[in-house]
Amino acid sequence: MSPMARTAPVPAATDPAIIRNFCIIAHIDHGKSTLADRMLQLTGVVEQRDMKAQYLDRMDIERERGITIKSQAVRLPWELDGRTYALNMIDTPGHVDFTYEVSRSLAACEGAVLLVDAAQGIEAQTLANLYLAMENDLTIIPVLNKIDLPAAQPEKYAAELANLIGGDPEDVLKVSGKTGMGVEDLLDKIVRDLPAPVGNADAPARAMIFDSVYDTYRGVVTYVRVVDGELKPRERIQMMSTRASHELLEIGVSSPEPVPSKGLGVGEVGYLITGVKDVRQSKVGDTVTTLNNPAPESLGGYADPKPMVFSGLYPIDGADYPVLRDALDKLKLNDAALVYEPETSAALGFGFRVGFLGLLHLEITRERLERDFNLDLISTAPNVVYEVTLEDKKVVTVTNPSEYPDGKVSEVREPMVSATILAPNEFVGAIMELCQGRRGDMKGMDYLSEDRVELRYRLPLAEIVFDFFDLLKSKTRGYASLDWKADGEQVADLVKVDILLQGEQVDAFSAITHKDKAYSYGVMMTGKLRELIPRQQFEVPIQAAIGSRIIARENIRAIRKDVLAKCYGGDISRKRKLLEKQKEGKKRMKMVGRVEVPQEAFIAALSSDESKDKSKK
Amino acid sequence: MPSVLPLGDPAPADGLLPPQAAAGAQDRDFCLYVHIPFCSVRCGYCDFNTYTAKELGSGASQDEYAGTLNAELDLAAKVLPASGLPRRPLSTVFFGGGTPTLLPASDLAAILGRATELWGLAPAAEVTTEANPDSVTPESLQTLAAAGFTRVSFGMQSAVPHVLKVLDRTHDPERVPQAVRWAREAGLHVSLDLIYGTPGESVADWETSLDAAIDCQPDHISAYALIVEEGTKLAAQIRRGEVPGIDDDDHATKYELAEARLAAAGFGWYEVSNWARTEADRCRHNLSYWRGDDWWGAGPGAHSHMGGVRWWNVKHPAAYGQRLSTGVSPAAGRETLDAATRKLEHVMLQTRIIDGLRTQELGPQGRNAVAGLIADGLVDGPAAFDGTVRLTLQGRLLADAVVRRLLED
Numbered sequence A: 001m002s003p004m005a006r007t008a009p010v011p012a013a014t015d016p017a018i019i020r021n022f023c024i025i026a027h028i029d030h031g032k033s034t035l036a037d038r039m040l041q042l043t044g045v046v047e048q049r050d051m052k053a054q055y056l057d058r059m060d061i062e063r064e065r066g067i068t069i070k071s072q073a074v075r076l077p078w079e080l081d082g083r084t085y086a087l088n089m090i091d092t093p094g095h096v097d098f099t100y101e102v103s104r105s106l107a108a109c110e111g112a113v114l115l116v117d118a119a120q121g122i123e124a125q126t127l128a129n130l131y132l133a134m135e136n137d138l139t140i141i142p143v144l145n146k147i148d149l150p151a152a153q154p155e156k157y158a159a160e161l162a163n164l165i166g167g168d169p170e171d172v173l174k175v176s177g178k179t180g181m182g183v184e185d186l187l188d189k190i191v192r193d194l195p196a197p198v199g200n201a202d203a204p205a206r207a208m209i210f211d212s213v214y215d216t217y218r219g220v221v222t223y224v225r226v227v228d229g230e231l232k233p234r235e236r237i238q239m240m241s242t243r244a245s246h247e248l249l250e251i252g253v254s255s256p257e258p259v260p261s262k263g264l265g266v267g268e269v270g271y272l273i274t275g276v277k278d279v280r281q282s283k284v285g286d287t288v289t290t291l292n293n294p295a296p297e298s299l300g301g302y303a304d305p306k307p308m309v310f311s312g313l314y315p316i317d318g319a320d321y322p323v324l325r326d327a328l329d330k331l332k333l334n335d336a337a338l339v340y341e342p343e344t345s346a347a348l349g350f351g352f353r354v355g356f357l358g359l360l361h362l363e364i365t366r367e368r369l370e371r372d373f374n375l376d377l378i379s380t381a382p383n384v385v386y387e388v389t390l391e392d393k394k395v396v397t398v399t400n401p402s403e404y405p406d407g408k409v410s411e412v413r414e415p416m417v418s419a420t421i422l423a424p425n426e427f428v429g430a431i432m433e434l435c436q437g438r439r440g441d442m443k444g445m446d447y448l449s450e451d452r453v454e455l456r457y458r459l460p461l462a463e464i465v466f467d468f469f470d471l472l473k474s475k476t477r478g479y480a481s482l483d484w485k486a487d488g489e490q491v492a493d494l495v496k497v498d499i500l501l502q503g504e505q506v507d508a509f510s511a512i513t514h515k516d517k518a519y520s521y522g523v524m525m526t527g528k529l530r531e532l533i534p535r536q537q538f539e540v541p542i543q544a545a546i547g548s549r550i551i552a553r554e555n556i557r558a559i560r561k562d563v564l565a566k567c568y569g570g571d572i573s574r575k576r577k578l579l580e581k582q583k584e585g586k587k588r589m590k591m592v593g594r595v596e597v598p599q600e601a602f603i604a605a606l607s608s609d610e611s612k613d614k615s616k617k
Numbered sequence B: 001m002p003s004v005l006p007l008g009d010p011a012p013a014d015g016l017l018p019p020q021a022a023a024g025a026q027d028r029d030f031c032l033y034v035h036i037p038f039c040s041v042r043c044g045y046c047d048f049n050t051y052t053a054k055e056l057g058s059g060a061s062q063d064e065y066a067g068t069l070n071a072e073l074d075l076a077a078k079v080l081p082a083s084g085l086p087r088r089p090l091s092t093v094f095f096g097g098g099t100p101t102l103l104p105a106s107d108l109a110a111i112l113g114r115a116t117e118l119w120g121l122a123p124a125a126e127v128t129t130e131a132n133p134d135s136v137t138p139e140s141l142q143t144l145a146a147a148g149f150t151r152v153s154f155g156m157q158s159a160v161p162h163v164l165k166v167l168d169r170t171h172d173p174e175r176v177p178q179a180v181r182w183a184r185e186a187g188l189h190v191s192l193d194l195i196y197g198t199p200g201e202s203v204a205d206w207e208t209s210l211d212a213a214i215d216c217q218p219d220h221i222s223a224y225a226l227i228v229e230e231g232t233k234l235a236a237q238i239r240r241g242e243v244p245g246i247d248d249d250d251h252a253t254k255y256e257l258a259e260a261r262l263a264a265a266g267f268g269w270y271e272v273s274n275w276a277r278t279e280a281d282r283c284r285h286n287l288s289y290w291r292g293d294d295w296w297g298a299g300p301g302a303h304s305h306m307g308g309v310r311w312w313n314v315k316h317p318a319a320y321g322q323r324l325s326t327g328v329s330p331a332a333g334r335e336t337l338d339a340a341t342r343k344l345e346h347v348m349l350q351t352r353i354i355d356g357l358r359t360q361e362l363g364p365q366g367r368n369a370v371a372g373l374i375a376d377g378l379v380d381g382p383a384a385f386d387g388t389v390r391l392t393l394q395g396r397l398l399a400d401a402v403v404r405r406l407l408e409d
């Protein structure tokens, strides 16, 4: 048992030998944030009375959904054998959309706590995050969590973990983030087993930016890990990629609230405030040095996260377009992964084509835009990016199906992913069937233990990013987990399906699909629209077409009656109010040619049933 | 009138009206509506403010009702001059319900008598009562005629037993021609109400009802598409799947059929749901509603209108009786319409009737919409050319859509 530290090491004056930098990585929901809670408590940085579950999940959306979206770094004091150490703990997200957050965090650490739910065992993001940690050459501490659960099988999963990492099942720590059991031992083990950071204290300063956050009150807050030298307040610092220099207004550590310090030394993790207002001036992956004594060489950066899916975002009220633009600019300050550019849709007016890391990222971004900026938005059906080569060899990048070139296309390339699926072996057949139906190419299969199998596939991104995960879950009674990462592209037989209302193409409903799926898309969309669009005073044909070839057709019959039979003395006020309401409602109609399409119909048609409830992966 | 009251401003206890009510009153007809909130059974489709109990308390019971209602007429006779309105003779009086004829004819006569004392009847005034076919006798109709009633409107609804059953109507279809004959013998003009599109009613059933109504040789026929009102037994039955829902296409077919049959029998439409043998047979009381005249609505839940001020009484007969017994106005709420709202109502109501709307009364956008409405066959081209927006048959079926297009801004 380690007593709570009496005196915490002071930043800037901390010997690297007593620093331990680690992150907690795991599959989604395996209990990272809950374990972090116990660490905050045991080390005394958060008082008992201030404690709340998943303390570090501070955003509304994180709390409501019960998931971590952003990594959080916290400095914790921990005493072992009479010496007080400074631990830097980073809680990371588990969802596949936010893997890039994990990889940034890893670069600030020497070690990782690999957490596994003792009732679930190893899952796809366990593997993915473990491999990331290994690529970063981190020391890994395997830990089984939730051992308080009656369904926990610590022995079985300890063996699985040991198999994976190499080592003795006996060495796998067993903890409960809920009860706190085993967490002190874990902190001790972190101190004992993880290497201390090494760096040259006398060299010119070099610090790696691993996060950059915009805060309304403080401006941009930049999170760094110092590698060499030292950073001090009121010094001028320089961003090595741009050579831009800023005065360091404040420097400090999160504990977990910001605590200003006299500086940050080798191996330390903390924050910088320079007064810049735009995170792009303080870019994740950049190296910070000092203006007076600049380092000759920067640390290696990270690649910018690459958007995987695109969707058009349109304000329902066209007058909100400037609000949406400002809102995106603001969100972008905190979300390097967000990319967007203006676009116009004949059906939806002015909006933006926005790139996302995945559907959860889309959903969360949309929710934040709507909630924090009071916007009502329509998002068009998400799609992936296609590279279209024309017969004249010109290459067009298509992020919006309606931009698909009409001219002669010689080749279309679609993005591919390599996917890892973990599941009990009884489901192998079902999974293979599903992947084959999705144009998947099996790359390998391994047994992680007697009954748990890892399947590796190469698949088109468009086939897995939307409804695949839900189907996978339902075909495996919830047991399978999925991880994927980008893996080049391939030439494929793709076509654009257009939807026409009364002969008029509705750009928002166009989709690029595989040739074999065009028909079912057409039937699905025309059917949906027939249900959603109210009858008009004239007949409205709804068609799906590839070029000029009609592949599906529905018909909305003309309305024949729209009149209230009785309107006497006592009905007049009520009838007038109804009319006023309908007039108001008309403003929420979009006109496609002469056809009045209610906003709700757009929203319902575009929110593919699949894209709902995607938060948990 | 539907029994759910609108939301409005509170009405003052003395019932006095804002100044706007009096402006231009001399040029408007003055009418009286009398609500009788009693029925012997409640029909499943009906959401009128009506009660089947004989005893409702607070002077609202059936046998005290005439006295209570007369108290409101007395109040009206004070409020109107006090609000600056001139004394005008009644051009029409309409007793509606509920089932007015559930009260003894002498009670109805007494109410009409009091109204006549207070305001007088204009020459050739129209005095109507609604009636259920099985709630009248030759004698009661004679009494009404003698008291000054000129017109009776029977709720026939259908001539087909299985349709009447779904509607919860209690009368024998045979009773309708008989009641019409009695009314004629008493010297009353006769109107028949029909409902079409009842769940389970075939097109042939509807033809049977139309023919039966025509065979009675009334002066006037109202034919209403069945409205499924929220909160009614019928709405619940449809929701639970016990009876099929209604179908707008079926309604349209039956409306077209009604127009064809009635026109062939010599009835001309003059409002979306109303047809009359001659212009003189049109219901002037109802036309006053659509033309924006003034009327006082007496009785629980009754609505009134004076020069762009609309108000309505408390709904329950007991609350109504209670108010009047303490000299407090029974008005529950009211709204004073601004010019734009009055304009909107004018377009909404005037479009429904054969008079139509003067093109010059429309805004520029509305006038632009007319060409499209003519092209779509909803508005009569030659009439529009003469400056009147008048609905075609197809336009009548889509009247609400036409109104929306005329009011587009």
Ligand SMILES: Nc1nc2c(ncn2[C@@H]2O[C@H](COP(=O)(O)OP(=O)(O)OP(=O)(O)O)[C@@H](O)[C@H]2O)c(=O)[nH]1
Pocket (backbone or CB within 6 Å): A026, A027, A028, A029, A030, A031, A032, A033, A034, A035, A054, A066, A067, A068, A069, A092, A093, A094, A095, A145, A146, A147, A148, A149, A175, A176, A177, A178, A179
């Ligand atoms: N019984 C039990 N439940 C736990 C334990 N640790 C976490 N949980 C529960 O598991 C769920 C997920 O916990 P989190 O701490 O949010 O998991 P996470 O790994 O941070 O999740 P993400 O950040 O979304 O990847 C919550 O409902 C926790 O209450 C534990 O030790 N025992």
Ligand SMILES: C[S@@+](CC[C@H](N)C(=O)[O-])C[C@H]1O[C@@H](n2cnc3c(N)ncnc32)[C@H](O)[C@@H]1O
Pocket (backbone or CB within 6 Å): A565, A566, B001, B045, B046, B047, B048, B096, B097, B098, B099, B100, B130, B131, B132, B133, B154, B155, B156, B157, B193, B194, B195, B224, B225, B226, B227, B228, B229
């Ligand atoms: C006040 S009601 C009733 C008069 C009388 N109590 C009767 O039922 O015979 C006037 C007319 O409105 C019509 N009506 C009532 N409720 C209706 C509904 N839900 N849908 C269509 N018409 C209705 C009926 O034709 C009825 O005759």
Ligand code: SF4
Pocket (backbone or CB within 6 Å): B038, B039, B040, B041, B042, B043, B046, B047, B048, B050, B097, B098, B099, B132, B155
């Ligand atoms: S008799 Fe007339 S007022 Fe009474 S419930 Fe039936 S339809 Fe309604």
Ligand SMILES: [Mg+2]
Pocket (backbone or CB within 6 Å): A032, A033, A034, A057, A067, A068, A091, A092, A093, A094
């Ligand atoms: Mg978490």
